[in-house]
Amino acid sequence: MRINRRRLLQNGLDQTLRLGLIGRGLAVTTAPLLAVNRWLIPSAVAADATLNLKYIKPPNFKIIYAILSASLGLRSDELTPKAKSETILTLDNHLDKMAPSLRQDLRMFLDLLDFPISRIFFGLNSTWEEATPDELDKFIEGLDHSTINIKRYAYQGLLTLLQVAWFSGESAAQSVGYPGPPDSIKPYIESDREIKP
């Protein structure tokens, strides 16, 4: 089932969740969220000019960083500006390869996490900026263990991408003891690699 922003706006959150994510054979009740109006949905934000992002929007950044640190147990000093931008860029590049319908689901999930009512529906009462590590931990545990498949589906889709994006980074890989390819092949492969949009 194709989901787009227009449909999201036209039908409201509940309807959209039913059409899109329930299209994957899942069931959810989101009746309390029915009264979503157009003006409550965050407006489309232009892609970040510096990184030339195609899918990830600046309002998504804080959500991604929060989930990254809470899910992967990262220390704040590991989330350096370089690591952050590389992860965002890697994630955005990867989204380009996804099946369009999955990408739209993921995009919508990020939008919903940014929107107060749906953020609360997904289990986080505080804003992303104000959430404590303990609140974030409970939020993620709630998604992991939700009896509502849609929550587990959406969260795990995002989590897997974040894990792969994060541990593709050189410093993250080194931090868990990965030395890179064996020395015998290193002279033959591209050593200076830049992540390109």
Next chain:
Amino acid sequence: MKLPDPFKSEQATKWNIIDGNDIREDRQLAADVLIIGSGAGGGLAADIFSRAGRRVILIEDGGLRTSSSFNLHEIDAYKDLYQEGMTRVTKDGAISILQGRTVGGSTTVNWTSSFRTPHQTLEYWNANWGTKSLTTEAMRPWFEIMEKRLSIQEWAAANANNDVIRRGCEALSLSWHHIHRNVKGCWNLGYCGLGCPTNAKQSMLVTTIPAALERGTILIHRLHARRLTLEKNRATGVEANVTNGSGAIVRIKAPIVILSAGAIGSPSLLLRSEQIPNPYQRTGKRTFLHPSVFSFGQMPTEVAGYHGAPQSIYSDHFLWEGGTSGAMGYKIEAVPMHPAFASALIRGRGENYRQKMNQLASTNGILSLLRDGFHEDSPGGTIELRDDGTPTVNYPITPYLMDGAKRAYLTAAEIMFAAGARAVHVGHFDSPVYKSWNEAKRGISELEYKPLMLRIGSAHVMGGCAMGSDPESSVVNENGQHHQIENLYVCDGSLFPTSLGANPQLSIYGLVARIVHKIIGGTELYFDREYLPGTVQLKDDIK
């Protein structure tokens, strides 16, 4: 310094390779044989047909990436060489599916493990699908030829990751064996899944496809087969789209059409081709995945599961334990532990997850591959088309499967502790790090087994165009020929009526070699003599 890349050689300048992205206007092409998909089935079919003097056009959805571009960075490989950037999942998101999408298909990125089709599987097909001629003895020479052709040999140099399986099995008196691999001059790097930079892996990319190109085969990559065309109950070819935004359509006509787009691509192409008869609604049904679950042992010394041949030891001790009608059996193999890949298999949250990842260098990974499709409680999945025509697999997770997953976790944990693991955890969100076998046995039994709580992966998609003697229960006959369209053949893993209980590439090679020789007819074997073992006698079978 550079290593040789066959596609950058002087010889390659004469090859007919077309990038679909360079096509900006409609084109019409014709050949004797059209092959859709360049993986294990398509690559091999191109080789044999071209040896027989046929003009072949081979098309591939993915791009042409060759050894000089394999930089061993995980994310680049996952993004560029795998279907949907390695994010393909079943409809409910519960099973991740790894499939190649590049010239050479999954053979370009598989871990090289090569098994003949188990005799139990062939016997089950024979009894239940009427594939009478596919006996172990009849298939033996085809496997022998392909083993010779692709340098498939036992690999005895197990890395520490695989050796955990050997030691654990020996301590528990479980059977284990070395794995055969399709490699020649392997550097034992461990990066098979990211594309082999040395061309040691004898994938279709460096064996059959160059051979076919050398004989004039036309390869068109980055070309998406939209639908098959049909006239008077015969397939006439394909309509394919380029993906450069130009909207150009490429129409290819051929009197023989070979479907080799893999067990998601082939059935979905048939389903998109509404003219193709599907009278009993069997197309895209009974799709099997070898759903695999993952376990991790923290060993006292470095394992470096990212280096060395990814898979070299296996145990089938529990694969057929209850027979085909019993509980779901599972094959035990190693899983390579490159950090991004392992990060998605290891489960947990926050500090629990971080602690597990911090042990990566000394962590052994075992995958348990569940043999699906042999039992009525394991009906497999269904290929469905989304509104945009892209396929998805609807694969319900049954209690039968979850029971297999739980027993597989237990076996892997016991093997790891028997091999000396200090601690073990499994790929389940709630898995703590178990410090002893007794603790693991109790804990694993008490985990909640519901979809999306445990990581389930699949690197083997099978079925969906099942072969069989009865058109009401199968799509093609045992010669790969479509039941209703006589010049349309399936040559890939979608042929299998069940899963295999073994990594599928050699089963595909053997079956496809046999099918293509039958299509060509006659009694000549279209392989160079160097590939023919002395015992091979195929003339009667080819007739």
